[in-house]
Amino acid sequence: MSERFEDDDIEFIYWGDGNKPPVKYVEEEVKNERHYRKVYKQSKRNVRKKYVILKREVFNWVKLIACAIFLAFIISNFIIINALVPSSSMEPTIMEGDRMIGFRLAYIFDEVERGDIIIFKYPDDHSQKFVKRVVGMPGEYIEIINGMVYISNSEDEEYKTQLPEDYLTVMPEGNMDKIRIPEGSYFVMGDNRNDSEDSRYWNDQFVSKDEILGEAIFVYWPLWPQVID
Numbered sequence: 001m002s003e004r005f006e007d008d009d010i011e012f013i014y015w016g017d018g019n020k021p022p023v024k025y026v027e028e029e030v031k032n033e034r035h036y037r038k039v040y041k042q043s044k045r046n047v048r049k050k051y052v053i054l055k056r057e058v059f060n061w062v063k064l065i066a067c068a069i070f071l072a073f074i075i076s077n078f079i080i081i082n083a084l085v086p087s088s089s090m091e092p093t094i095m096e097g098d099r100m101i102g103f104r105l106a107y108i109f110d111e112v113e114r115g116d117i118i119i120f121k122y123p124d125d126h127s128q129k130f131v132k133r134v135v136g137m138p139g140e141y142i143e144i145i146n147g148m149v150y151i152s153n154s155e156d157e158e159y160k161t162q163l164p165e166d167y168l169t170v171m172p173e174g175n176m177d178k179i180r181i182p183e184g185s186y187f188v189m190g191d192n193r194n195d196s197e198d199s200r201y202w203n204d205q206f207v208s209k210d211e212i213l214g215e216a217i218f219v220y221w222p223l224w225p226q227v228i229d
């Protein structure tokens with residue numbers, strides 16, 4: 001003789017003599033099966049939940065890293081210039097080996113001024129970046145006599161003015177014949193005047209406006225941040 005018990009697609013079959021049907025036993029088994037099924041479903045839900053949380057966490061990290069890389073690209077290519085100074089031509093304002101930051105947007109709305117320290121593409125080789133101080137402005141005449149820079153707006157010798165250069169710490173030497181700076185271009189020199197390859201010696205002597213990458217604003221290494229002046 002057999003007895004069949006069904007509950008939620010769970011089927012139990014009991015074979016006995018019919019005198020003592022194992023109802024209690026079957027009820028316990030059904031109860032245990034329900035419990036196991038509940039625990040199993042809960043475990044699956046927990047695993048699925050943890051997987052979703054982990055997936056969301058990984059996605060958030062990937063998104064954060066991607067945003068950081070994109071932001072760094074935008075900043076380094078359109079806002080700032082990170083440059084290493086390889087020579088002593090700008091000492092003592094900027095020392096050899098200094099790392100400095102330049103501001104690419106400095107001349108979007110403002111004009112270049114005399115005395116600005118600029119980062120620019122070397123006129124004789126655009127693959128190189130130089131940093132020098134603006135000494136002569138567009139349309140001016142410039143000459144050097146015994147190391148002193150003279151500026152005028154005409155070829156007339158009576159109207160030339162000696163340029164005050166308080167940033168120089170060593171008496172400059174040398175001479176250069178009077179030349180006219182083209183419109184839209186600048187004459188640049190290093191602060192370490194006697195040890196600087198600059199507009200005095202290049203084949204293309206002048207830095208055009210479109211060759212200027214930005215203005216040098218501060219040194220951040222190797223000591224502490226200091227404003228460039």
